Each structure stands twice: as structure tokens, then as C-alpha cells.
Amino acid sequence: MIIQNEDDLRKLKDPPVTTPALRYPERAAGRRPFSPLPDYETSQALALNVLNNDSDSLVTFYKPPPKRRFIDSRSWRAGITALGIYIILSIIIGIPLIVKKSQEDDKPPPYYPSNYVVPWLGKTTTSHYVTNINNLSSSLSPVCNVWDTTGQLNDARNSMVGQVLNTVSSNGRFSITTNASYMSSMNVVMGDLFVGINSDTSVTDTTILVNMQASNVGLFDQTLVCFALSDNATGLAIYIPDNMSLNDQLLFNITLLYPQSPIIAQVDSFATYLPLFTQTFGNFGDYVDFEKVSIEGPVSKIFVAFIEAGQILVETSLESIFGQFAASHSLFVSTIQAPIDINASLFNDPDSSFPTYLEVNTGNSNLTANVTLNAPNTSPPQRPNFIVNMRTFYGQATASFVHDPTSPPAAIKLRLENDIGPVNAMLDQYFQGFFQASAKLGAVSVTQGTASPSDPFDTSLGRNFSLDYISDTRTYGWIGWGPNPGGFLQQQIGEVVVETSIADCTLFFDG
Numbered sequence: 001m002i003i004q005n006e007d008d009l010r011k012l013k014d015p016p017v018t019t020p021a022l023r024y025p026e027r028a029a030g031r032r033p034f035s036p037l038p039d040y041e042t043s044q045a046l047a048l049n050v051l052n053n054d055s056d057s058l059v060t061f062y063k064p065p066p067k068r069r070f071i072d073s074r075s076w077r078a079g080i081t082a083l084g085i086y087i088i089l090s091i092i093i094g095i096p097l098i099v100k101k102s103q104e105d106d107k108p109p110p111y112y113p114s115n116y117v118v119p120w121l122g123k124t125t126t127s128h129y130v131t132n133i134n135n136l137s138s139s140l141s142p143v144c145n146v147w148d149t150t151g152q153l154n155d156a157r158n159s160m161v162g163q164v165l166n167t168v169s170s171n172g173r174f175s176i177t178t179n180a181s182y183m184s185s186m187n188v189v190m191g192d193l194f195v196g197i198n199s200d201t202s203v204t205d206t207t208i209l210v211n212m213q214a215s216n217v218g219l220f221d222q223t224l225v226c227f228a229l230s231d232n233a234t235g236l237a238i239y240i241p242d243n244m245s246l247n248d249q250l251l252f253n254i255t256l257l258y259p260q261s262p263i264i265a266q267v268d269s270f271a272t273y274l275p276l277f278t279q280t281f282g283n284f285g286d287y288v289d290f291e292k293v294s295i296e297g298p299v300s301k302i303f304v305a306f307i308e309a310g311q312i313l314v315e316t317s318l319e320s321i322f323g324q325f326a327a328s329h330s331l332f333v334s335t336i337q338a339p340i341d342i343n344a345s346l347f348n349d350p351d352s353s354f355p356t357y358l359e360v361n362t363g364n365s366n367l368t369a370n371v372t373l374n375a376p377n378t379s380p381p382q383r384p385n386f387i388v389n390m391r392t393f394y395g396q397a398t399a400s401f402v403h404d405p406t407s408p409p410a411a412i413k414l415r416l417e418n419d420i421g422p423v424n425a426m427l428d429q430y431f432q433g434f435f436q437a438s439a440k441l442g443a444v445s446v447t448q449g450t451a452s453p454s455d456p457f458d459t460s461l462g463r464n465f466s467l468d469y470i471s472d473t474r475t476y477g478w479i480g481w482g483p484n485p486g487g488f489l490q491q492q493i494g495e496v497v498v499e500t501s502i503a504d505c506t507l508f509f510d511g
Contacts, residue, residue: 145221
């Protein structure tokens, strides 16, 4: 490329003119917004400036493109819009929450147990079964596999059977157990226990009959059926071999019968631990007086026609419990993943130092309890006569509490809980005390019936029903004779708390 010197360029340059002799082209239809070339007006302005300043050099003019902003206008508009939406939503949601919180702060607190410390008992009745029959009594030696008759069945397995009948004492301690495990003996060991009154009036002694069937001779010989007997103790223990296979099978049938004797049998403790058995108890009427009863066994169905004792414990798992019970000290009924349906009669001596306890627990199934209360109070009680705790975490929880016709009003502390299912509680017209019903997501209903009994301790007092707070999910208040004590009363009165989470909660007072 040849570059001319500066003198030659000056000679060739035309003399400057006062006005530019330039023809403006037609305006372009459009221009890209980020083009590196200057637009037409800018080019002309630069050219005129050079000419007017008598520039003597060739200059290439270049207008740099506008710098892109880090945040353009569209982003600013989007941010401002989002901020506005956030402020609007905060106002819509926040103000109701603040108002609700303010209203809740103004509510009176709910009533909870206050003036009586509950001395809750352990669920054991101390009438423990004997896991090792040698521990039943230091003076007793167990006798095992002494059969009255044995035989072999004409079946495909050539099963062996044995039978033994013993006459035992009607009094003292009774223990019937087995070491069978629902973990290792399921569908391999099965049995039935029946305890009741002998229908044959000519029999004057208590008898226990055991029938056993084993799937083969070897299993029959390895299984131990042991008795330890004395004048005041009856022990039966069945020891299952631990090397059973899925092809083996053991079947048991145990029958314990008390006589219809004019002399009442005095049983200090009666205990069973029979996994995989069906345990059935009849109605003992006035023939047997139980002090402590313990009926236990995982995967054991339990049916009780009627048992009365000072202390009663009934516990199983994966199977149901049905029955009628009467207790004067404590009654504990428990299972899991199976229903409970009981009728319970509770008695409390006002002169004793402690209330009578009732606890009923299950899960993943229904809980039904009908409870009759009897406490012969001669004046308003100074402590609760009855303390009741019931709970299930699924299914329906239904409980009713009525007074025995001979009983004046008794003080009861009740807590009925259901984690998922509905709750229905009913108390008769003699209940007096504070109450609370709540449900996190369900509806709450607390109502009163039409019965209007008079106060046996002060007939001048009228019956009142006071709802201190009412909402869809929570209600609490007071019911009783006379004015609402407002959370403080010298004499101890009743308390009822019923609650669930995502189902309905219903509390009804008969009057």
C-alpha cells in the first residue's frame, strides 16, 4: 500500500466551503440495536465538525455500541412486580394470622388437672406367671409327662396323643404357662384354655385336664407337660422343644374347672402366659373369690364372660379382647392391632387412700368400653374415686360412664385419646367437673341431655352447664351443681379430657 506524503494531500484537497454540499440519503428502514456502526445523524455531525475545524487529517470515526446494563429495564420491572405481589400476599395472609393470634391470647387457658397429683400404678398385678415351674415353690418338685392315657392316631403322620387329669386345690396360687414363642412357634403350636365352673354338681373338687397331640412320636417325647401341686399352689408348665420344624405341630387343650361348692374358693393369684392360645374364662358367680388375675400371651385371643377381682391385668397382641370385668383396685386391658370390647364395673372405697384405676389401650383398631362406677361417698369426695386412661391410635374410640343405681355421684378423672380416628364419650347425669374436647382437624361437639337430677349432698343446688369456650375444634367448660367454681374448688371434682387429631370428637352429658 502506497501512502502519500502530507504536502501532496494538501495540494489535492479542495478548498473548504461554508456549507456542506452533501445530499442526505433516505433514512434506512431500521437498524440493529447493537450494531457497532454509528447511525447516519452521528456520521454527518462528525463530518461537519471536521470540516468546520479545518481538520487536515483523515480520521475514521467510530461510535462505540452502548454498554449493556447488568440489569436491564425488563428485569427491574419483573423485580418490582414480584415485590408488589409479595407485599400484597403478606397483607392478605399476615393480618388474619395476627388477628387470630391476638384473639387466642385473649382466651382463657384450658383447664387441666390441678389440685390432685395422680399416683399412677404400674400395670403389673404382681400375680406373675411362673416361667420356671421349679420357682413355684421351694418345697415342690415338678412331675412331667405322667400321662393317664396315651395313644397313636391312625392318620398320615401317626400322631401321638396323651391325656392327664389332676385334682388340685381350689385355693391359693394358680400359674399356667408355656415357653412357646409367637416368633418361632407360629402355626406350629396351637392351644385352647378354658377356666370356669364345673356343670356337674356332684364334683366337689377342682380339676385340671390336659390333652396334647404331637405330630410324631419324637416330638411327643420331647415336649414336657409338668405339674407342681400343693394345698395352696397349682402350677402347670408346658415346655416346647426349640428344634421344631415347620412340618411339626403341637395341639393342646387345657380345662380348669372349679366346683359348685358352698365353700367359696379363695384364689390369691391366678396367672396365665399362653402365647398362641385361645383363652376363655366363664362366669364364676359366687363360687370363686379372686384377689389378683393376670391373663397374658402374645397372639392370644381372650374371651371373659365375667371375672371379679381386686386387680386384673389382661394383655395380648395381634388378637382381640372381649369380656366383662369388675375391679376394686385396678383394671388394665391392652392389645395392639386388634379390637377391645369390654364392660367394666369399678368399685372404690371412699375410706381407702387411693382411687381405682382403669387403663385400656389398643392400636390400629376399635376401642369400646362401657364402664359402671360405684363409690358409696357420704359427702363430696376430697380426691378422685376413679382415674381412667383410654387410648387408641386408629379405629373408633367409644366409651360410656354411668353410675351404679346404688352409688351417689363419684369423682372421675378421664382421659380418652385417639390419634387418627373419631372419639365418642358419654357420661351420665351424675358427672360433675371440668371438661375439654379437642380435635386438630375434625369437628368438636359438646352437648347436654335433658336429665336433671338433684345433688344428693345439697338438694338446694341446681344443675348448671357452662361452656367457657366454643370453637369448631375445641370446647371446654364445666358441668355440675351450683355455680361454676372457675377452676378452683376445695373438694375434688371430676375432670374429662377427650381428644383426637383428624377426626370428629363428641362429648355428651346425659344431664
